[in-house]
Amino acid sequence: MPMEEAIFNTARRIESAEDRQAYLGEACGGDVKLHRRLTAMLAVDQSFLETPLATRLGDDLPERPGSVVGGYKLLEEIGEGGFGIVYMAEDAERRQVAVKIVKPGMDTRQVLARFDAERQALAMMEHPNIARVLDAGVLSSGRSWFAMELVRGVAITHFCDREQFSVRERLALAIDVARAVEHAHQKGVIHRDLKPSNVLALRYDGAAVVKVIDFGIAKALDGPLTDRTLFTSFARMLGTPLYMSPEQMDGSGDIDTRTDVYALGTLIYEFLTGTTPFPREQFHEAGFEEIQRIVRDTEPQRPSQRIDTVAETATITANRHSDSRRLSRSLRGDLDWIVMKCLEKDRRRRYATAGDLARDLERHLAAEPVEARPPSVSYRFG
Numbered sequence: 576m577p578m579e580e581a582i583f584n585t586a587r588r589i590e591s592a593e594d595r596q597a598y599l600g601e602a603c604g605g606d607v608k609l610h611r612r613l614t615a616m617l618a619v620d621q622s623f624l625e626t627p628l629a630t631r632l633g634d635d636l637p638e639r640p641g642s643v644v645g646g647y648k649l650l651e652e653i654g655e656g657g658f659g660i661v662y663m664a665e666d667a668e669r670r671q672v673a674v675k676i677v678k679p680g681m682d683t684r685q686v687l688a689r690f691d692a693e694r695q696a697l698a699m700m701e702h703p704n705i706a707r708v709l710d711a712g713v714l715s716s717g718r719s720w721f722a723m724e725l726v727r728g729v730a731i732t733h734f735c736d737r738e739q740f741s742v743r744e745r746l747a748l749a750i751d752v753a754r755a756v757e758h759a760h761q762k763g764v765i766h767r768d769l770k771p772s773n774v775l776a777l778r779y780d781g782a783a784v785v786k787v788i789d790f791g792i793a794k795a796l797d798g799p800l801t802d803r804t805l806f807t808s809f810a811r812m813l814g815t816p817l818y819m820s821p822e823q824m825d826g827s828g829d830i831d832t833r834t835d836v837y838a839l840g841t842l843i844y845e846f847l848t849g850t851t852p853f854p855r856e857q858f859h860e861a862g863f864e865e866i867q868r869i870v871r872d873t874e875p876q877r878p879s880q881r882i883d884t885v886a887e888t889a890t891i892t893a894n895r896h897s898d899s900r901r902l903s904r905s906l907r908g909d910l911d912w913i914v915m916k917c918l919e920k921d922r923r924r925r926y927a928t929a930g931d932l933a934r935d936l937e938r939h940l941a942a943e944p945v946e947a948r949p950p951s952v953s954y955r956f957g
Contacts, residue, residue, distance in 0.1 A: 583613055593816050593858060600862035637716065638662070638676060645712045647674050647722055663725060672709055673725045677718040694721045696790035699762045704755035706788045726786045728775030732845055735776070736894045738783070742905055745846040745895075746936050748776065748785050753839055753933035755787045760832045760929060766790060767830070769838035770818045771845065816858055817841065817851045821871045821920050833922040836929055840917020847906055848881045849891035852918060871920065878914055879906040909939045912947035 582602045589595040603610040642649045647664040654661035664674040697708040711721035773789040820837035844852050852875035882903045892898050919925045926932040935945045
């Protein structure tokens with residue numbers, strides 16, 4: 576198979592746009608023309624994929640609105656990933672749920688292993704801020720499905736900006752997310768892909784509620800989540816580079832709960848500043864090895880410093896009911912220290928647990944001394 580076709584076929588199967596660009600940068604090896612050509616081809620391909628699968632396949636798709644899967648009537652397609660289709664459905668009592676089904680033709684051992692891992696990870700959870708699994712089964716075709724709580728939310732960063740939440744309100748949501756992640760860790764599961772699109776927020780009875788979703792690449796702390804083999808390769812890099820810890824980026828598999836703590840720190844950084852510790856465009860332009868080097872060796876700016884350098888500062892500060900000077904001042908000190916403790920390159924210097932992070936955020940909101948920096952006499956007095 577010609578090199579260009581091989582790269583294209585690999586890249587189009589990578590779900591995350593960031594991961595896809597990282598792979599292209601590495602695979603093209605500095606060939607600018609090849610990179611541009613493949614980028615254009617993938618843009619057309621991704622536009623095609625954004626068309627609902629039911630529309631593309633027509634009568635060839637076994638499941639469609641009106642079909643019944645395990646007692647759930649499918650109402651409409653609401654999402655599609657690299658290996659699964661998600662439908663809004665209703666049960667016999669007309670309660671609405673989300674039903675996720677492995678795509679036709681995608682029932683390989685690798686895909687089924689990842690699908691089973693997500694279902695089993697979610698099934699172990701019982702927390703108000705984690706989407707619940709309700710039912711599961713296998714179709715006559717051999718493809719797996721499971722029904723889960725229908726979350727009518729949006730990415731948490733978008734929600735906070737839309738609602739123009741203050742820093743305190745954003746931190747309150749961050750505490751809920753950290754508590755949910757702590758629950759997953761107590762159940763023996765590391766998420767490994769915490770990012771805004773996997774942490775949804777919505778209004779429920781007037782209150783802001785968060786839901787952690789997509790445990791598709793979760794890792795068990797003790798033993799496998801599934802008895803099928805879950806194969807990992809560079810082309811199927813597990814995670815999203817902008818939110819990945821140095822130890823996760825090196826691909827060794829030697830990760831623990833502190834990997835999720837790093838991702839939580841990145842999320843909080845974005846809550847506060849409107850941007851990630853490393854600029855997105857920097858990762859889009861860099862090859863995989865360069866991204867690894869950045870994550871491993873480069874120290875990001877503290878949040879209070881970053882506010883003065885980001886584009887669209889006026890919009891970012893307005894969305895937080897502040898201005899650049901006041902926002903920078905509110906982040907200086909405790910919040911800088913808390914976030915940078917999460918983002919330590921050496922995981923031994925991070926918070927040991929997501930619960931420890933949540934408690935430090937609570938101390939900050941209560942104007943109590945935080946543990947993220949040495950509690951000097953002058954600091955305690957202040």
